[in-house]
Amino acid sequence: MGIRRMNDVGKQELSHEQYELTIDWNGTPPTLEGLNFTDPSILTGCDDYLVYITAWNKYILIEYSCGTVDDVLKNTYSIERTDGTKSKLLSPGMSEDTTFEINIVHNIDKSIARKSKRGGAAPNLDDLVKMVGSTTLGQLAYTFEMKLNGVIHIVVNEDIHAAFRKRVIQREGAPQQFLLIETVRYALNEYLVKAAADNSEALSDPRFEPWLTVFEDIGHTPLPEADHGSLENVINWCEEALKAFASDRKSKSACKSDSWFMS
């Protein structure tokens, strides 16, 4: 059997809206209480596949087994660590910044059929930036569209879309990083436009809330409401935000998976 290329088995992303993971953070240690698939349609044909949950907090990585997809859908599953301890407890060293990942694994060849992103409380850049193919761009190389929930689509023509996907498969990240920085610049520019029009309203605009969390996450705290009165302050804050982002690892590691693309 030759080596398969990566990502060539039709793996699908399990989005955060398609499952619910319940964790009791009040216990010591916290407990993984339950898993529920809110959209079973994405699991059609996967009844016998195995369900795993991974909890990760820096050095601590614990994997749990939940039986098969069918067990979870029929609520006849139990959560147990795969290390044989039959426990559904997290580690006492795990705090609420622990991230979780769900894997649905083929029962025979152990390939991953469905995979969630590693999710925590902070928004993921991979969720905020999507590349979209278009046939109506004309002479434009690319353009941006910001959605009401803050997600920005980088709209490119179909050929460029295909070429970028190939780059991602080959793990060549430089072009993505350029576009990612441009996207962040666009998000900040939209923020600036909003702040110029409505002063502090920009802070509470739902489009910018996830972006402000991303900047906060890299140590660039949002501009206080009172400072929005001066446009110069906002411009300076935006320039600093871009610099902070460009020098942070997020700018290097984000948007390098297939989930970045939308057709």
Added chain:
Amino acid sequence: MATKKPVEKNVLQFTEKGIEAFEQYIQEKRDNPSKAVPNLLTTEYTNTYTPGGKVLKIEIPQHELWHHELADRIIDFFSTNGIDVKDTFGNRGLWTYLSYLFFDKHLSRKGHKPVKSEKYIVQEGTWSYYRHALTAMCWIRTLHGKDKGKVLMLTEDTQKFGDSYEQILASPIYQSEAVFELLDDLYFHEDGKNGRRSSIFLNQNKTDKDKNKPSLRKFKQAISRLAMTYHLPSLTVGRLKALLPKELREYGSIKDDPLPKAAADPDVGKHGVPIP
């Protein structure tokens, strides 16, 4: 030669001020390798660490150790005090303090120019934390026990840090038993008490015989690619080997164990609609 008696020290944890002072010292020692370690044991730089309500004391051996020996001592210290060392890894103040205690006898001995401070000071956030030398040694040891991961742990000198740890620990492949088993099979040779690494492990001093053998970097690259498609913890070592590129399958004693063709599921590779 008689071995010097170990020195016993209280286990504390650094405050942010303590971490800053330690970092400052590391910078200064880089310019002046003979600079003595300052006393940062005062309450100005430290907090108490009292799990179970008692102050713990740790022995600092005064003779040189190998990486796995030092890791075992630290893990045993926590274990004998009823603490699972894994539960302490997130404690930045504690592990930076431990680096401080072991600094001048083990991690950067007299006359040695310290490397980047991230090797001694646990970094905040999720970036570079795995580069902390002392934690990395213990982490590997706790992940797969004493008989696996030999090729990573058998570094003679605790003040030398190769990038081999980082190659493995920086990616989510470290939890796979099979990966560690393969690593040892490919790159570890039994040779006396402690064994030795293959020269091609870090792509150094390759002989003509070894020139086509893949280095650790190649191995890690292949495993990282597989991890995007396969659930590595579910693969046996033979099955994992069967999925590797030919250049990696050709070496080592572990036999590859591909899926029998007749038993192959016709749906494998067709897990539903393509990626949206």
